[in-house]
Amino acid sequence: MSTEVKVPVLGESITEATVGEWLKQPGEAVAADEPICSLETDKVAIDVNAPAAGVMGEHLVQPGDNVEVGALIATIEEGSGGAAKPAPKADAAPSPAPAPAAKEEASAEGGSDAVVLSPAVRRAVLEHGIDPASIKGTGKDGRLTKEDVLAAAKAKKDAPAASTSAPAPAGAAPAAGGRNIERVKMTRLRQTIAKRLKSAQDTAALLTTFNDVDMTAVMETRAKYKDLFAKKHDVRLGFMGFFTKAACLALKDVPSVNAQMEGDEILYHDYVDVSVAVSAPNGLVVPVLRDADKKSFAQIEKDIADFGSRAKDGSLTMEDMKGGTFTISNGGVFGSLMSTPIINPPQSAVLGLHRIEERPVAINGKVEIRPMMYIALSYDHRIIDGREAVTALKIIKEAIEDPARLLIDL
Structure with missing residues (x-):
């Protein structure tokens, strides 16, 4: 039988x-x-x-x-x-x-x-x-x-x-x-990635706004507390926790960046589910960090580390990928200086992070060498105005340059 x-x-x-x-x-x-x-x-x-x-x-x-x-x-x-x-x-x-x-x-x-x-x-x-x-x-x-x-x-x-x-x-x-x-046949995942990205270009009115961020304060904070953080929480303190928190701050102040189009309606979310772009053997996947606005730095870092580990061994599930209201993609880990990321439909915006590079900048009338990062926000201009996109990216920049803002909700 x-x-x-x-x-x-x-x-x-x-x-x-x-x-x-x-x-x-x-x-x-x-x-x-x-x-x-x-x-x-x-x-x-x-x-x-x-x-x-x-x-x-x-x-x-x-x-x-x-x-x-x-x-x-x-x-x-x-x-x-x-x-x-x-x-x-x-x-x-x-x-x-x-x-x-x-x-x-x-x-x-x-x-x-x-x-x-x-x-x-x-x-x-x-x-x-x-x-x-x-x-x-x-x-x-x-x-x-x-x-x-x-x-x-x-x-x-x-x-x-x-x-x-x-x-x-x-x-x-x-x-x-x-x-x-x-000649190698495209995997189903790669075919889907191609279709979704092309669909986003064909459907959304894509536009990207840029800014640069002085990473001095975050790097100093990380250097000061990384050992204590790792000892207490058993996870490495990275930069993604800071950017995720800063993004949540911006999305609360500018709700349209966290919204989605559905027919002739706009869906506004009172929560932030961040899709985190992770490199997997078969291509880029975007597991979702749910309720990111309610999570601590430690929990965010633990969840992201877990996503990376499971993407590598192929154990991410469908449930891990479902949903998401906003995406963060860190091309800096591969050495990217600047890019124009494409939104992850049906989301309306994506934050692109890039490599940290020492550059001369003017500080109080003097030229100083600072660790700088270009950040990019690609967005669907159909529901997000330029003013809103620029404001959201500026909030992220200010929170990273002055991390105290993350604690007092500024």
């Missing part, structure tokens, strides 16, 4: 997903609730767990296939099973060397324990031609992360050239002179 494996409910308004990777192969033993397949949705990657213990049966869909909620994707048969995969067909010609796709399923010890790869890791393995069995994983339960593969690729590149070249990645088209082109 077999048990059907179906696509689970994926979240509100999400009806379809893309098969990312099979974590269990036909013939392998499966425990109840053990992850057997990963699915990529518009927002996050989700594991499909086994509904019963037994032996992995037939895969009815393949990686890259689109599947709807409730669709039958595999079966689990009765029995104890093993780790070996079905033998190749008799008429299949033996391969002189394992292909990259086969390599990623090879045993890390040369035995029967398969290397389980997430979709992001799989793509990185294929892209760089790395044997996953040769890499020690630093992720949960020793699993490989994308960073592990990139580090191995860098080490391989820095090492002296081998006498024989590595096999070309799957999808690479050889060309004269060793010039290659690799």
Whole structure:
């Protein structure tokens, strides 16, 4: 008797997903609730767990296939099973060397324990031609992360050239002179990001206003209290806590920046749910810091650190992404000096942070070297006037330059 494996409910308004990777192969033993397949949705990657213990049966869909909620994707048969995969067909010609796709399923010890790869890791393995069995994983339960593969690729590149070249990645088209082109299908997440950003440009009347911030006071405050803060709250005191608090102050004073359009109506929120842009292996994701205006510095920093950690290991959920009334995106961590961020629909504004750079500025008639940061506020001009946008950004600037304002609500 077999048990059907179906696509689970994926979240509100999400009806379809893309098969990312099979974590269990036909013939392998499966425990109840053990992850057997990963699915990529518009927002996050989700594991499909086994509904019963037994032996992995037939895969009815393949990686890259689109599947709807409730669709039958595999079966689990009765029995104890093993780790070996079905033998190749008799008429299949033996391969002189394992292909990259086969390599990623090879045993890390040369035995029967398969290397389980997430979709992001799989793509990185294929892209760089790395044997996953040769890499020690630093992720949960020793699993490989994308960073592990990139580090191995860098080490391989820095090492002296081998006498024989590595096999070309799957999808690479050889060309004269060793010039290659690799064709890789966009992930569902990347497709959704592209559609949403283009939709924002096509629909909203986007405009960006800029200002610069003297980071001296915040940097001095952070340097003075970071050790005590870390000791008491067990989390690092960063800059995001200050900017989140400053943004909440501005949004309370200028409600339209925290509002959204719905048809011919404007929805004003009496709460602030901040979407925090976080880099994940499959692209940029924006988990939501709910009720940010009511949270302490410590809780904000803890939540943001947790988002970053879970984005890296792929454990963010649909609920983490839902909602959001305003977005903060910190391109400064990647070295950006200035940018014009695009709003995250249906939100109406996004704050862009950039790198801190020492620059000469005029202070009381004298030129001084100060740590300065450009900040940008992109907004939907349909519901936010220029005066309101400029005022909101000015409030953020003043709160960062004089952090006492955050304590006395100025």
